[in-house]
Amino acid sequence: xxxxxxSSRYLVKRTGEKVFLECVQDMDHENMFWYRQDPGLGxxxxxxxxxxxxxxxxxxPEGYSVSREKKERFSLILxxxxxNQTSMYLCASSLGLAGVISTDTQYFGPGTRLTVL
Amino acid sequence: AQSVTxxxxxxxxxxxxxxxxxxxxxxxxxxxxxxxxxxxxxxLQLLLKYFSGDTLVQGIKGFExxxxxxxSSFNLRKPSxxxxxxxxxxxxxxxxxxxKLIFGQGTTLQVKP
Numbered sequence: 001x002x003x004x005x006x007s008s009r010y011l012v013k014r015t016g017e018k019v020f021l022e023c024v025q026d027m028d029h030e031n032m033f034w035y036r037q038d039p040g041l042g043x044x045x046x047x048x049x050x051x052x053x054x055x056x057x058x059x060x061p062e063g064y065s066v067s068r069e070k071k072e073r074f075s076l077i078l079x080x081x082x083x084n085q086t087s088m089y090l091c092a093s094s095l096g097l098a099g100v101i102s103t104d105t106q107y108f109g110p111g112t113r114l115t116v117l
Numbered sequence: 118a119q120s121v122t123x124x125x126x127x128x129x130x131x132x133x134x135x136x137x138x139x140x141x142x143x144x145x146x147x148x149x150x151x152x153x154x155x156x157x158x159x160x161l162q163l164l165l166k167y168f169s170g171d172t173l174v175q176g177i178k179g180f181e182x183x184x185x186x187x188x189s190s191f192n193l194r195k196p197s198x199x200x201x202x203x204x205x206x207x208x209x210x211x212x213x214x215x216x217k218l219i220f221g222q223g224t225t226l227q228v229k230p
Contacts, residue, residue, distance in 0.1 A: 035220075042121075042207060042220040042222045045217055103211055106218065108160030110159055111159075
């Protein structure tokens with residue numbers, strides 16, 4: 001079974017802090033994703049990566065950055081956390097062998113609920 | 118632009134009753150369509166997907182979905198709902214242009230005993 005783990009289930013940070021959310025997958029997947037989930041808005045893509053050190057902006061990248069130094073690990077960074085970044089953050093991975101993301105099944109971690117005070 | 122709409126934010130059904138969750142999409146070409154389920158406290162899990170071929174797709178946990186091009190719909194169905202089906206359900210479309218998944222707003226299913 002594919003396993004996607006996220007470093008924390010719950011996180012509370014203060015405005016202005018630098019925040020790191022970590023995601024690890026154990027199935028040698030090429031693609032990794034970061035989404036945020038808000039009530040009534042579904043999932044919105046923040047960033048994704050199709051290879052080590054490669055990244056692409058999603059639909060809402062402002063205020064976020066990412067890092068993928070190793071294939072299995074994808075980090076989301078909030079450089080200076082703000083209250084409007086309080087949300088559920090979901091990491092996902094997909095196989096990506098065909099190089100086509102849109103048809104891949106994505107496997108999700110359990111999520112990190114971040115509260116910024 | 119591609120979009121996905123789930124018209125029902127919240128649905129309540131009795132255990133044993135049938136279920137249909139609606140999903141409408143806007144996409145110019147043949148869409149890649151997915152249904153995911155998110156149980157409380159967990160990440161999303163794929164229920165089923167449609168790329169081409171038979172328009173009635175079978176998934177896990179007894180779910181099925183039917184692709185209707187004329188109605189731009191991909192509704193999820195289950196003949197008899199179990200209490201463990203209470204969860205949030207997301208429809209998504211994969212864009213061959215952008216390579217991304219676009220998710221609907223989600224439908225929360227509550228199951229009454």
